[in-house]
Amino acid sequence: MASGTGARDVFRAPKGTRDVLPPESDRWIDIVGRFAERARRFGYGLVITPIFEHYEVFARLGDTTDVVSKEMYDFVDKGDRRLALRPEGTAGTVRAFVEHRPIAPWKVWYIAPNFRYERPQAGRYRQHFQLGAEVIGSDDPDVDVEMIDLQGGFYREIGLTQSRLVVNSMGDAETRERYRHVLLAYWHDHADLLGDDIARAVANPLRILDSKRPDWQTIIAEAPQLRDHLSDAAAATFDRVLAGLRAIGYDPEIDPRLVRGLDYYTSTVFEFRSSALSAGQDTIGGGGRYDRLSEEMGGPPAPAIGFGTGIERILIVAGAEAAVTRARPRLDAFVIDTLDNDAALLLVHELRESGLAVDRSFGSRSLKKQWSAADKSGATYGVMLAPREYEHGVVIVKELSTGEQHEVPRATITTWIQQRGVTPQ
Ligand code: HAM
Numbered sequence: 486m487a488s489g490t491g492a493r494d495v496f497r498a499p500k501g502t503r504d505v506l507p508p509e510s511d512r513w514i515d516i517v518g519r520f521a522e523r524a525r526r527f528g529y530g531l532v533i534t535p536i537f538e539h540y541e542v543f544a545r546l547g548d549t550t551d552v553v554s555k556e557m558y559d560f561v562d563k564g565d566r567r568l569a570l571r572p573e574g575t576a577g578t579v580r581a582f583v584e585h586r587p588i589a590p591w592k593v594w595y596i597a598p599n600f601r602y603e604r605p606q607a608g609r610y611r612q613h614f615q616l617g618a619e620v621i622g623s624d625d626p627d628v629d630v631e632m633i634d635l636q637g638g639f640y641r642e643i644g645l646t647q648s649r650l651v652v653n654s655m656g657d658a659e660t661r662e663r664y665r666h667v668l669l670a671y672w673h674d675h676a677d678l679l680g681d682d683i684a685r686a687v688a689n690p691l692r693i694l695d696s697k698r699p700d701w702q703t704i705i706a707e708a709p710q711l712r713d714h715l716s717d718a719a720a721a722t723f724d725r726v727l728a729g730l731r732a733i734g735y736d737p738e739i740d741p742r743l744v745r746g747l748d749y750y751t752s753t754v755f756e757f758r759s760s761a762l763s764a765g766q767d768t769i770g771g772g773g774r775y776d777r778l779s780e781e782m783g784g785p786p787a788p789a790i791g792f793g794t795g796i797e798r799i800l801i802v803a804g805a806e807a808a809v810t811r812a813r814p815r816l817d818a819f820v821i822d823t824l825d826n827d828a829a830l831l832l833v834h835e836l837r838e839s840g841l842a843v844d845r846s847f848g849s850r851s852l853k854k855q856w857s858a859a860d861k862s863g864a865t866y867g868v869m870l871a872p873r874e875y876e877h878g879v880v881i882v883k884e885l886s887t888g889e890q891h892e893v894p895r896a897t898i899t900t901w902i903q904q905r906g907v908t909p910q
Pocket of ligand 1: 610612791
């Protein structure tokens with residue numbers, strides 16, 4: 486919990502968690518804002534569900550998944566209820582759909598922290614933040630296309646250029662039943678290599694397919710493919726999704742081994758992967774259809790689809806691409822006060838109320854320190870209140886990136902800054 490540093494212990498954030506501080510948090514909020522705006526344009530409303538739910542809600546993600554069997558933060562509360570911290574966003578959203586029965590199709594997006602007791606490593610934390618979206622109550626393949634485009638266009642908007650779309654179909658119930666048998670027989674043929682994990686293969690033959698174990702990669706590569714077992718109806722649906730994606734400019738790559746790590750998936754599954762990251766660790770976000778989950782939670786039949794994308798992962802990809810998300814400047818102006826009366830209070834108040842982002846220094850600091858604070862603040866302009874100029878009704882404005890100075894009438898400073906267009910987006 487704490488690491489000894491002499492007389493007093495210093496507390497640190499728990500293993501696998503991290504603090505997000507300015508200026509990183511500027512990019513963070515910029516990413517969230519852009520996602521919110523894109524979701525609004527696509528007709529999605531924000532949904533907020535509790536950070537914890539009854540354990541059984543998340544147990545629906547599947548006994549054979551790591552998320553449920555190894556990584557759940559579950560606990561018994563003071564009222565003897567078994568609860569769990571949310572490991573992902575879909576189960577709680579479907580629980581809310583079943584509970585409130587909104588009009589379908591229900592189109593929602595979310596931003597929320599998720600908790601998984603994973604081995605911390607690059608891009609894998611015990612608390613991560615996910616942006617995601619779900620549409621519950623439609624099986625139209627055009628919804629699949631819309632969902633994938635909501636995600637793909639978002640990456641484009643924040644400046645990622647090296648992400649590629651990978652898709653697969655898990656087929657319908659008939660397809661999966663047929664395929665499970667074929668796959669199980671295949672795993673039995675390789676029981677010697679699977680060892681004790683053959684029990685896992687029996688419980689869910691698909692789970693072995695998304696294993697990253699190096700010694701299994703050959704048998705995984707040679708395993709029978711679900712695509713060869715798709716029913717006619719499932720194949721037609723998948724073709725429609727692929728055609729729709731191509732119609733709006735995507736070039737989907739089909740990966741027959743993409744099965745995703747949660748048990749609720751049916752039909753279309755997809756991931757965006759970044760070529761800027763190493764293979765196996767390169768997923769920025771993904772999702773798919775889960776047409777049976779509402780019924781499994783005691784709700785009405787409600788075919789659904791969604792995706793999630795981790796903000797930490799996005800920032801890593803952005804860093805690896807050396808691109809993106811130039812967050813808008815945090816401040817339009819920084820006020821420097823040498824008068825020490827109400828003038829600075831009034832000016833800052835007026836600028837802020839007019840919609841500008843403004844900060845100032847406090848505590849009668851020296852002029853040099855104030856200008857240095859202005860430079861560090863990242864503001865576009867420094868605005869100085871100096872005695873002689875102020876008496877003549879002007880303030881001194883410096884463009885902090887170039888050093889260019891202007892004398893501007895105090896009475897018109899707000900419009901002067903606004904008209905110059907301070908915050909390029
Ligand atoms: P997931 O693939 O488990 O899917 O997670 C989605 C994304 O969340 C990942 O691609 C990654 O960006 C991020 N993520 C997951 N685990 C971690 C972690 N430990 N540390 C950092 N980032 C992480 C889901 O969660 C599904 N609910 C997606 C979905 C929505 N499917 C249908 N609707």
